[in-house]
Amino acid sequence: MLPRIVPVLIPEQKENLVVVLAGARNPLNIGAAARAMSNFGFRALRIVTEFPLPVTEAKSAVDAAEVMQQATVHTSFAEAIADCGLIYGTTAVGDRRLEHPVEPLPQAAAHVRNALAGLQRAAIVFGSEKTGMTNEQMSYCSSLLTIPMEVHGTSMNLGQSVAVCLWEVAREGASAGEVAEDESLADSAAVDRFEGVLREGLTATGYEAKFPANCGEEMTRRLVRRLRLNRKDAEIWTGIWRQVLWKLRQ
Amino acid sequence: MLPRIVPVLIPEQKENLVVVLAGARNPLNIGAAARAMSNFGFRALRIVTEFPLPVTEAKSAVDAAEVMQQATVHTSFAEAIADCGLIYGTTAVGDRRLEHPVEPLPQAAAHVRNALAGLQRAAIVFGSEKTGMTNEQMSYCSSLLTIPMEVHGTSMNLGQSVAVCLWEVAREGASAGEVAEDESLADSAAVDRFEGVLREGLTATGYEAKFPANCGEEMTRRLVRRLRLNRKDAEIWTGIWRQVLWKLRQ
Numbered sequence: 001m002l003p004r005i006v007p008v009l010i011p012e013q014k015e016n017l018v019v020v021l022a023g024a025r026n027p028l029n030i031g032a033a034a035r036a037m038s039n040f041g042f043r044a045l046r047i048v049t050e051f052p053l054p055v056t057e058a059k060s061a062v063d064a065a066e067v068m069q070q071a072t073v074h075t076s077f078a079e080a081i082a083d084c085g086l087i088y089g090t091t092a093v094g095d096r097r098l099e100h101p102v103e104p105l106p107q108a109a110a111h112v113r114n115a116l117a118g119l120q121r122a123a124i125v126f127g128s129e130k131t132g133m134t135n136e137q138m139s140y141c142s143s144l145l146t147i148p149m150e151v152h153g154t155s156m157n158l159g160q161s162v163a164v165c166l167w168e169v170a171r172e173g174a175s176a177g178e179v180a181e182d183e184s185l186a187d188s189a190a191v192d193r194f195e196g197v198l199r200e201g202l203t204a205t206g207y208e209a210k211f212p213a214n215c216g217e218e219m220t221r222r223l224v225r226r227l228r229l230n231r232k233d234a235e236i237w238t239g240i241w242r243q244v245l246w247k248l249r250q
Numbered sequence: 251m252l253p254r255i256v257p258v259l260i261p262e263q264k265e266n267l268v269v270v271l272a273g274a275r276n277p278l279n280i281g282a283a284a285r286a287m288s289n290f291g292f293r294a295l296r297i298v299t300e301f302p303l304p305v306t307e308a309k310s311a312v313d314a315a316e317v318m319q320q321a322t323v324h325t326s327f328a329e330a331i332a333d334c335g336l337i338y339g340t341t342a343v344g345d346r347r348l349e350h351p352v353e354p355l356p357q358a359a360a361h362v363r364n365a366l367a368g369l370q371r372a373a374i375v376f377g378s379e380k381t382g383m384t385n386e387q388m389s390y391c392s393s394l395l396t397i398p399m400e401v402h403g404t405s406m407n408l409g410q411s412v413a414v415c416l417w418e419v420a421r422e423g424a425s426a427g428e429v430a431e432d433e434s435l436a437d438s439a440a441v442d443r444f445e446g447v448l449r450e451g452l453t454a455t456g457y458e459a460k461f462p463a464n465c466g467e468e469m470t471r472r473l474v475r476r477l478r479l480n481r482k483d484a485e486i487w488t489g490i491w492r493q494v495l496w497k498l499r500q
Contacts, residue, residue, distance in 0.1 A: 011400075036410055041400030063404060106421060147417070150261075150291030154313060156413075160286055163410035164417045167397070171356060171418075207493040214486055223486060227477045236464055236473060243457040244494055 008172060013116040014041045017169065020080050022048040022137050023128030024158060032159025033126070034064035034071070039163070040170040045071040046080045077137050084123040086115045089133050089141035090165065092155045101143065108145035109168040116169075124165055129158050186234035194234050195224045197241040204248050259420065263366040264291045267419065270330050272298040272387050273378030274408060282409025283376070284314035284321065289413070290420040295321040296330045327387050328438070334373040335435030336365045337475075339383050339391035340415065342405045350394045350476065358395035359418040366419075370434055374415055379408050389468040390438065392478050436484035444484050445474045447491040454498050 019037055024030050024047070034045055045067050074080040081087050088108055103111075115122040125141060127133030132155070138144065147156060147164055156164075186194075199220060202208045208215040214223075229237065269287055274280050274297070284295055295317050324330040331337050338358055339350075353361070365372040375391065377383030382405070388394065397406060397414055406414075436444075449470060452458045458465040464473075479487065 014400075032407055032410065035407055039397075039399045039404055039406050039410075147289075148421070149289045150264075150420075154289055156289050157282055157285055157409065159407065160282065160289075160410055160413035163406075163414050167414045167417070168421075170400075171398075201494070202490065205490075205493045205497040207490055210493065211489065214489075223483060226480070226483060230476070233473060233476060239461065239464075240452065240455075240457055243455045243460065244451070247455040247498060 009041075009113060009116055009170065011041060013119060014170075015043055016116050016119060016121045017042050017112065018044045018046055018081070018084055018121060018123040019162065019166070020046045020048060020077075020123050020125040021158075022077055022080070022125055022133060023131075024049075024126070025051070026129055026158075029129055029158040031064055031068070033162040034067040036159065036163035036166050037067050038064045040166040042166055042170075043067060043070060047071055047073045048075070048077050048080045049073065050075055078140060081123050081125070081140060083121055085120045086111060086122040086143070087125065087141045088112065088123065089125045089138045089144045090127070090161065091132060091138070091144050091146055092149075093146045093152065103143055103145050105145055105147045105165060105168050108143065109165070111143070112169050113172065124169075126158060126162060186229045186231045190231065190234045190238075191224060191229060194229070194238045194241070195221060197238055197245065198224065201241050201244050201248075204245060259291075259363060259366055261291060263369060264420075265293060266366050266369060266371045267292050267362065268294045268296055268331070268334055268371060268373040269412065269416070270296045270298060270327075270373050270375040271408075272327055272330070272375050272383060273381075274299075274376065275301070276379055276408075279379055279408040281314055281318070283412040284317040286409065286413035286416050287317050288314045290416040292416055292420075293317060293320060297321055297323045298325070298327050298330045299323065300325055328390060328442070331373050331375070331390060332439045332442075333437050334371045335437050336361060336370065336372040336393070336478075337375065337391045337438065338362065338373065339375045339388045339394045340377070340411065341382060341388070341394050341396055342399075343396045343402065350388065350391060350472065352394045352396050355395055355397045355415060355418050358393065359415070361393070362419050365435070368434065371437070374419075376408060376412060386468055389471040390475065392435065392475050434481050436479045436481045440481065440484045440488075441474060441479060444479065444488045444491070445471060447488055447495065448474065451491050451494050451498075454495060 019033065019042060021030060021033055024033070030047065037043065037045060043066070091102065093102055112122045112124065124145070125133060125137065127137065147161055149156070202215055202220070213219070269283065269292060271280060271283055274283070280297065287293065287295060293316070341352065343352055362372045362374065374395070375383065375387065377387065397411060399406070452465055452470070463469070
C-alpha cells in the first residue's frame with residue numbers, strides 16, 4: 001500500500017510523463033488524446049506506427065496544438081519507451097493471457113505520481129483502437145493497468161481512456177485547490193436577523209396559528225439554518241420578508 | 251459530516267444517476283457519452299434538444315446500444331430534470347459570472363455518490379460542445395462542478411468530460427474527503443412549485459416593484475435552487491408562502 005499522502009505534481013514533474021499511442025490509426029483519436037494531455041498539463045506524446053500517419057489532421061485538434069507540434073513519431077515501440085523507467089501498458093483485460101500483474105487504475109496512477117514526483121520518467125502506453133496492445137508491446141512494460149469497468153473486459157474509447165488515466169494521475173493536485181463552497185456563508189448574526197423577521201412574518205400571516213408544530217423556536221431555527229445561506233442571499237431573504245411585513249401592515 | 255468511507259455503488263444505485271446532454275449536436279459525441287455510461291454502469295441518458303436529433307447515427311455507437319435505446323429526448327430542460335433532486339451542471343468556469351458555488355469534481359462526485367447510495371435520483375448535466383451550458387440551464391441546477399485542469403477555463407471534449415466525471419463517480423475507494431450530509435433533496439418539480447408561489451408573493455408584496463433586479467426569472471430561480479431544499483422543507487416553505495398569499499388577499 002502507498003501512503004495516503006500523495007504528491008501534488010508541479011509542471012516540471014508532469015513533463016516526465018510520456019503518453020505512448022502504440023498503433024492508433026484514427027487521427028481524431030490521436031487528437032483527442034493530445035487534447036486530454038493538454039487539458040491536464042502533460043506534454044510528451046509519442047506515436048508508434050509503421051504507417052505514414054495523418055499527423056497533419058490530428059494537429060488541428062482543438063487546444064492540443066502544442067502537444068501535437070512536439071509529438072514524436074517512432075516505428076519501433078522499444079525505441080519509443082527506451083528512456084522510460086516505469087512503463088504501464090493499458091488493457092481491458094479480455095481473454096488474452098496476461099503474464100504481468102494487472103493493477104486497477106487508482107493504484108497504478110499512484111505509482112506513476114510517485115515516480116514523477118521523484119523526477120523519474122514514466123510512460124503510459126495505449127494500444128490500437130481495434131485490438132489494444134500486442135503481446136509483444138506488453139512484454140516491454142513493467143506493469144499493466146486497467147480501468148475498472150462495470151463489465152469486465154469491455155473496451156473503452158481511446159480518447160476517453162487517455163482522459164480518464166491522465167485525470168487520475170493529475171487529480172490529487174486538482175482536488176486540493178479550488179473553491180471553498182462555504183467561504184461566503186452568512187455569519188450567524190445575519191442568519192438571526194433573517195430568522196427574526198421570518199418569525200414575525202409567520203405570526204403576522206397566521207401561519208403560526210395554523211401550523212404551530214412547524215413554528216417552535218428550534219424548529220424555525222433549524223428550518224432556517226438548513227438553508228445554509230450565503231451572505232448576499234441572507235440579505236435578500238431578509239429584505240423579502242421585511243417587504244412581506246410592510247405589505248401586511250398597509 | 252460523513253465518515254471517510256465512501257459507498258461502493260451497486261447497480262440499483264447507479265440506476266439513479268441521470269446524465270443529461272443539454273444541447274449536444276454531434277452524434278459522435280452523444281455516442282461517446284453513451285459509451286462511457288455503458289463502460290461505467292450507468293443507464294439513464296436524457297438528451298435535450300430543440301432540433302431533430304440524429305439519434306440513429308448515435309445509436310450505432312460501439313458498446314452503447316442499450317444506453318442509446320433507452321435514451322429519452324426532451325425539448326424542455328426543466329422537464330428533463332424534473333424528477334431529479336441533486337442536479338450538477340458542468341462548467342469550464344470561463345469568464346462568465348457564476349452565481350452558484352462551483353465544486354471541483356472530486357467533491358461533487360462524492361456528493362453524487364452519497365445521493366445515489368441513498369437511492370436518490372441525481373443528475374449531471376453537460377452543455378453543448380460549442381458553448382457549454384446556458385445561464386438559464388445553470389439556473390436550474392442545485393450546484394455546479396468543474397473538472398480542474400492545468401489551465402483554468404480550458405474546455406474539454408464532451409465525450410472525454412463525461413467519461414472523466416462518470417469514472418470519478420464510479421471509482422471505488424476514492425478518498426472523497428469530507429462531505430456534508432445531503433438529506434433527501436426535493437425533486438426539481440417540488441422546487442418549481444415553491445418557486446411559483448414565491449414569485450407570486452414577490453409580486454403581491456410589492457418586493458418585485460421595489461427590487462426588480464432581484465426578481466428576474468433566472469435570478470429568482472438561482473436564489474431558490476441555492477437553498478438545496480430537502481423534500482420536507484420544500485413543502486414547508488411552499489406552505490409558508492401560500493399562507494402569505496392567502497393573508498394578503500384577505
